[in-house]
Amino acid sequence: MSSGLSLADHITLELRADIIGGRLLPGMALVENDLVSAYNASRNTIREALHRLGQEGLTLYVRNKGVMVRRLGSDDVRDLFKVRRTLELQAISASQPLRDYQSDRMLEALEATELAREREDWRAVGTHSLAFHQHIVGLLRSPLFDEFFTNVVAQLRLVFCTAPDESRFQAPWLARDRQIHDLLADGDKRAAGDAMSLYLDDSEHLLLQMLAPSSHH
Template identity: 30%
Template sequence: MSDGELAAYSLVELAVDRLRRDILSGRTDPGERLVEEQLTRRLGISRAPLREAMRLLAQQGLVEHIPRRGARVATLSDDDVRELYEVRDVLERHAVATMPARPELTGLRAALEVMRKATEADDRLELANAHRRFHTEVVRLGGNKQMAGLYESILVRIQLYMAVNMRREAETARAEDGVARHERLFGAIDAGDTEGIRAALSEHGARTYLT
């Protein structure tokens, strides 16, 4: 890769990172238009890397391209959300059923520690990302890497849906409660308590996840 190609790729990465953070933190609402002229000025990049970044974000389910109207932050219907939660639950149940008796918990422990630190720092985006990493690590314990990747992509889309609520509820939400839920789940996994794992996962329903 030439220096010019590397520079262009770096600009794409920059744009993807900045826009992804804006979307998943709730700074931009679902359905909000993403205007090229405004974004190129704000990010300090040209149209070519911005368009490539938007293409990559569309692949992640975070951006939608509307014919003759440009791009916007993706939206989810009630049916979309219900179906995503159903798929999430199926993958979690499969992971629990295939989890070894004594799984390696290093990744899970690290994600929980990041969650604690993000809670102390009141970093809502990092906290949401840590929640997602924690749950992906739970599914990864089932031993199927492809399934874990699919699961994480579903959680990203759910996080998009929850981002605005997270922003609006930030003043009243108790982030400590979220940490406590994940500590209970970690404890059940560490103890090999299958029923306890299922009970802890059931606490992470559509109304409580990422809050």
């Protein structure tokens, strides 16, 4: 456990990582007793971690049911994309030519997405694709934005989970992520920004369509 992190911090981060990894899905119950034994932690510590996840918009307390992983709706999606446009487009427009290590990180995320797609592990495709966008925000070189965006990513992951057909939803984005990387690598910020803007518009539109009441059978 890294220094300076309390056990509650550690558990909060781990549960958030489970959400980003698609292991905790919307509507799942987070049972105090189970977490106490899983983490060998006190009830108070678990409560503190669950409280933090609630503050981060990842869990919800439901009367008579306890704490559940949150389901997000259309308003949440609009808000998340407002944040994405602000941070990701700003990161691109303010970016310097990509350093090797920045390019390498993006390529690693794209490579991992590609491999997950080949094994048709659509959940992992979503997770690795979001990692690519975390590296875009990383171009701002702001630990505060990185931390904030990790939470945005966890919320987005919960939206992706609601896709009735995750393969259809996840399939088209990899080529577009790759294009954005290549434009950045070529130093064409304007074209990269345009590509990202279009990407975010299309992604938001698709998610809102998916959440529209008519799409529920």
